[in-house]
Amino acid sequence: MSSASDDVSQSKETILSRHREAAAEVVPDHTQMYIGGEWQAAASGETFDTLDPTTGEVLASVARGGAEDVDRAVEAAWEAFDEEWADTTESERQAVLLEIADRVEEHAEELAKLETLDNGKTLMEARIDMGSTAEQFRYFAGAIEIDRGQTESGDGYHGQVIKEPYGVVGQIIPWNFPLTMASWKLAPALAAGNCSVIKPAEQTPLSLLRLMEIVGDVVPDGVVNVVTGYGEEAGEPISTHEDVRKIAFTGSTTVGKQIMRNAADTVTDVTLELGGKSPIVVHEDADPHEAVETIAFAIFANTGECCEAGSRLFVHEDVADAVLEGLQGAAEGMTVGDPLDEETDLGPKVSREQVERTMEYLESAKEGGAEFLAGGDAPDDEALEDGCFVAPTLVEGLDHDHEAVQEEIFGPVLEVFRWEDYDEMIELANDVDYGLAGGVITNDIEKADRTARDIEAGYIWVNTWHEMSPGLPYGGYKQSGIGREMSVDTLDHYTQTKSIKYGLD
Ligand code: ADP
Numbered sequence: 431m432s433s434a435s436d437d438v439s440q441s442k443e444t445i446l447s448r449h450r451e452a453a454a455e456v457v458p459d460h461t462q463m464y465i466g467g468e469w470q471a472a473a474s475g476e477t478f479d480t481l482d483p484t485t486g487e488v489l490a491s492v493a494r495g496g497a498e499d500v501d502r503a504v505e506a507a508w509e510a511f512d513e514e515w516a517d518t519t520e521s522e523r524q525a526v527l528l529e530i531a532d533r534v535e536e537h538a539e540e541l542a543k544l545e546t547l548d549n550g551k552t553l554m555e556a557r558i559d560m561g562s563t564a565e566q567f568r569y570f571a572g573a574i575e576i577d578r579g580q581t582e583s584g585d586g587y588h589g590q591v592i593k594e595p596y597g598v599v600g601q602i603i604p605w606n607f608p609l610t611m612a613s614w615k616l617a618p619a620l621a622a623g624n625c626s627v628i629k630p631a632e633q634t635p636l637s638l639l640r641l642m643e644i645v646g647d648v649v650p651d652g653v654v655n656v657v658t659g660y661g662e663e664a665g666e667p668i669s670t671h672e673d674v675r676k677i678a679f680t681g682s683t684t685v686g687k688q689i690m691r692n693a694a695d696t697v698t699d700v701t702l703e704l705g706g707k708s709p710i711v712v713h714e715d716a717d718p719h720e721a722v723e724t725i726a727f728a729i730f731a732n733t734g735e736c737c738e739a740g741s742r743l744f745v746h747e748d749v750a751d752a753v754l755e756g757l758q759g760a761a762e763g764m765t766v767g768d769p770l771d772e773e774t775d776l777g778p779k780v781s782r783e784q785v786e787r788t789m790e791y792l793e794s795a796k797e798g799g800a801e802f803l804a805g806g807d808a809p810d811d812e813a814l815e816d817g818c819f820v821a822p823t824l825v826e827g828l829d830h831d832h833e834a835v836q837e838e839i840f841g842p843v844l845e846v847f848r849w850e851d852y853d854e855m856i857e858l859a860n861d862v863d864y865g866l867a868g869g870v871i872t873n874d875i876e877k878a879d880r881t882a883r884d885i886e887a888g889y890i891w892v893n894t895w896h897e898m899s900p901g902l903p904y905g906g907y908k909q910s911g912i913g914r915e916m917s918v919d920t921l922d923h924y925t926q927t928k929s930i931k932y933g934l935d
Contacts, residue, residue, distance in 0.1 A: 440767040440774075442813040448770050449485050449547065456544040458640040461492045463499060463658055466506030467651025473498035478660070480635055483550040483778040483818040484768055492635050495659035500627065500667040503655035504674060507598040507625035510652025515625050516595065520574045523621060527571035529648045530641075534564040534609075537644055541609060541637055543770070548634045549608060550778040550818065551732055552769040559610045562898075566613035566916075569900035570621035573918045578925075588932040593925040595623035596675035596699070600668035602661075602689070603638075604681045605631035605780050606735040606840075612638050614915045615678050616654060622924035627655045627674065629665050631681075633780050661685060672696055676924065679703070680737070683838075683863075683909050690912075701913035701923050703737065703905055705838040706866030709859035710740040710895075711881050713872035714748040720893070721749070721871045722756035725844070728869060728895035730764065730822050733777055734842035735784075737910075738867035740895055742835060743846045744855050750848045754803060754824070757844070761804035761822040767814060778818040779841060785818045788841035792823065795834040801827045803846070830858050838864070860886045865907030869895055888914070 461477075462469040476494040481487065493499075534541065541563075542556035551559070582589040601615040608630055619626050630638045635658045642649075642656055657664050665685075669677050669692045679689045680703040693700045710728055712721050728740030745753050769777030779785050785808070792806055805823030808814075826846040828835050835845050849855035859868070868885035870892050872878050882890040888906045891897065898904060903914035913923050 439771055440813055442816075445768045445813060446485055446487075448768065449482055449487065452543050452770060453482065453489055453547055456540050456547065456640075457490050458544075458636060458643055460639060460643055461490045461636075463493045463495055463503070464639065464642040464646070464654070464656040465499070465503045466509070466655065467646065470499075470502070472496060472659070473502075478632060480548060480633065481781070482547050483780050484547075484770075486816040489547055490636060492639075492658045495629075495657040495664035497663075497667040499657055499659070500664060500671060503627040503657050504598055504671055506652040507627050507655050508673060510650060511597050511625045514650050515653050516597075516623060518623070523623065524571045524574050526648055527567045527574075527617060527621060530645050531564040531567035531571065533644050533648070534560060534567065534641070538564070541640060544640055545608060545634075545637050546769045546777070548636045549605060549780055550769055552774050552777045553772065555732055555777075559607055563610050563613040565900055566610070566617040570617035573618075573921060574621045576918055576921075578918075578921065586933065586935045588934060590930045590932075592928050592930065593622070593921070594928055595925055597624065598674055599624045599626055599676040599678065599924065600671065600674040601626050601628040602665050602668060602677070602679045602681065603628065603630055605633040606732060606737070608634040609637040609641060611680050612641070614680075618915075618920040619678070619924050620653065622921050624676075624924055625653045625655075627657060627668055629657050629659065629668060632658070632660050666692070669693065670695065674698065676700070678923070686911070699923070701915070702911040703915060704866070704909060704911045705864055706737045706739065706906065706910055707742060707836070707838055707862045707864045708738055708740050708867040708869065708887065709742045709744055709885060711855070711859060711868070711870045711885070712743070712745040712749060712753060713870070713874065713877045713881070714746040715874050715877070716746075716749055716753075716871045717873070718749050718752035718756055721753050722760055724869075724871055724893060724895055725753070725757060726760040729844040730761075730776060730842050731896055733779055733820070735780065735840055736896065738889065738896065739840075740867075740869055741839065741844060742859070742862075743844055744849050744859055745846065747848050747850045754826075754846065757824055758804050761824055764822050766809045766811075766819060766821060776822060776842060778814075779820055780818065782818055784840065785820055788820050788839055788843065791834045791837070791839045792843065795825050795828055795832065798828050798832045798834065800825045800834070805842070830861060836862055856881070856884045860884075863909040866910035867891070
């Protein structure tokens, strides 16, 4: 691993002044909640700090929302729905979504910098996020045009099936792709004709607040309401609110289960996108060099903070030594450091708490007899000591039922297993509670097809990773979730079906 202190652009002082300068430039003016088209403080008057995970400094104090604020937001959303949004035509909503996409693109560099400051992802990764954010709004602007109604006529009757919006939906998003996850939820919800009460994660509220500053004059008041705050205080009241007709949540499986229990009380529809522990299967014919590139991207992109990260590697014995040697070189060759520096490959984790969680798993892996082929700790670099850094880590030798293998670490940590017997390997690959994603690396189409079908997961990559297209549904098998995001299918999750039968006799 390259040390940041090898490089003056990554010295502690340079990093600090670069971040302060960037924060002065891009942190939004409004850090209250956005409710009914107005910036509003929390009813309690309280705020919480959002930190820069690179420097540990406070970026902004943000309104600490609670149940009373959620009530206000839900009321504003229904008012907007009843008075205006429910009556909009598809083309009117399409125009709004297209304008949001254009403005995200116009402000992409500024939004990317803000995302990097608040989340810690590298600027390059944040720029990619802004591209996909704009793409989501544009995709669903087009998807609105797809007529999903049906008619049916028979002897003496005419039948019609229409799709109606729920009205007000609650959307709770995570901190790993703050603005992109917001777009995955807002774009289909608005396209289908709903109004939203949306809560960004407490670690990363700023990009969504800035987005509302940028698009506030395009989106009618009350159509999007942003409630900031902690999960139990601001998230829970959304998921238990009697007037919220649908909940979409992305986050941990533990909280997802709680949301589902809450939704049971009001028989509210839920879409859940939860954790993952995705297997990467490397076959014996794979080119080790290409495999290393794909695997390193699968686990280290976004500092491993991706639900779909490839975090368990099953590499065929015939290519295992070459692949592991290459991976070791890749992990050790990464520049870990300031995510605002264009040379950086791996930024910090989002928070101190997340670093501690990762470290606990690494400690437990050590106790479980793991051999660390790379990393295993924080980087040994004074310039990074105030940040939330974890070195890219490769772990071999753990039993597959060890907690570090079974549970989601959500960091740059890859666990390695060698295999010779395909059936035994697939059994292990599927032997986790999760089923979000998986992947296969091979040049043999039959092997690719077989493994893609054998992995129990909702999204499979062949010789690539993380790449998503708005037209391909994304979501999990098993405990990784319910429902899908992206693709026109998502419009079904944001609408309810009504049949109308006309008697003609
Ligand atoms: P992580 O553990 O990775 O931080 P969480 O599942 O806790 O992930 O958080 C994802 C989102 O869910 C965040 O916006 C968070 O505030 C919210 N959240 C956390 N707990 C609850 C809860 N009990 N009810 C509703 N939302 C919650």
